[in-house]
Amino acid sequence: MNAPDFMSLEKLRLADRPLIVCDVDEVVLEYLTPFTAFLRSRDHDLLPRSFRLHGNIVERGTGSVALDAVVDALQEEFFAAQEHWQTPAALAVETLMALGRDADIVFLTAMPPRHAEARRRLLQRIGLTFPMVATEAAKGPVVHALHGGRPLPVAFIDDIHYNHRSVGESVPDALLVRLMANQVFLAMAPDPGERVCCATCWNEADRLIRAHFQGVRRS
Template sequence: MKPLLICDCDEVLLHMVRHFGTWLDEAHDIEFDMSHHDWSRAMRPRNGSTLSPEAMWGYLDGFFPAEMGRQTLVPHAREALEALSNLADIVILTNLRDHCREHRIAQLDSHGIVHRVECNQGGKGAPVARLVEEHGASVAVFVDDLAQHHESVAREAPQVFRLHMISEPAMARFVPAAPHAHARIDDWREAQRWISARFNAGQPADTLHTAQGD
């Protein structure tokens, strides 16, 4: 069976936070400080009020799917996926509500990225494990920008290689490497080489001792 690449979308394939911040500013007079990966600290109403968690999620629901057209392609992402598709099956696993799935498919298609898309809510470990089993992949790589998802995948699917990527430079420099990822790479040209090497080696992650940043 072919290897499997399971890839997040926002801040991996498409820029999101920079456009979300612009929309918050324009439509809601809210500052979005990208130096904080914790959104409870990043979103700051200019009237000095404090946002509840429900309000923060409400703004996110306002962005998806209505404002998805603002998002732009991460440099070299399309070319990397095109090359990797010659080696592996590819699934885009995105944490959006299910009603956004068709919007995400169309959005990615508009950027020349046409692969299976699955929506998820919560940790990604269980869906990654299911996808690996479904595809029968002996080697799989998971790419995501959030540390908690790497921890979830490490727990639920330890055989999967985990690559931490934050493609937004204004945010990446403030976020440490995810401790449960095998590597941190924020550029798709280097990431493509790293992923290809894992596929070509043909060994699952839990049989190897892969150092951070290898």
């Protein structure tokens, strides 16, 4: 597990305006769909049997479940090659560009930091130049370190239930938005809990976030 570099977080200058902390895989970039295509190019496949990768990645031909070490190696290879595979999720780029006029945006991506440069290049190529933090540590403490005790609204967007739980515990006033591009796996996702607002698309996420920012400002 890599600890987040809290010193580098402190260097990240936020303006005196709301903050949006946004996950990348399955939120800004498609992940499961291109990862499945990548697996097929490597004689494997991802079967949508449950909301996890391990146990659902199989060898094509034999259908036998790939060993955990093989799954880890395939994920590592995909992260290294992500620039050739991953594409923006529908409406992600234009919605974030518009939100970025009214709020600070920081990408928080759960990925080994060694692949951060490839991800930055990919995001920049599609026009998203907002700062990015790559860490495999729990997301709640990272969002807390970013936002601190600022009397400003904060929103967190992610597809994974345990990330919402982590941020909800560390930053109790954060708006938690669940958003996920892949509809097949979304249908199998665990219930994220009643604190989490489930958006079906970026338009709905945009409405939830803007309403939260307005409400917090009025109160």
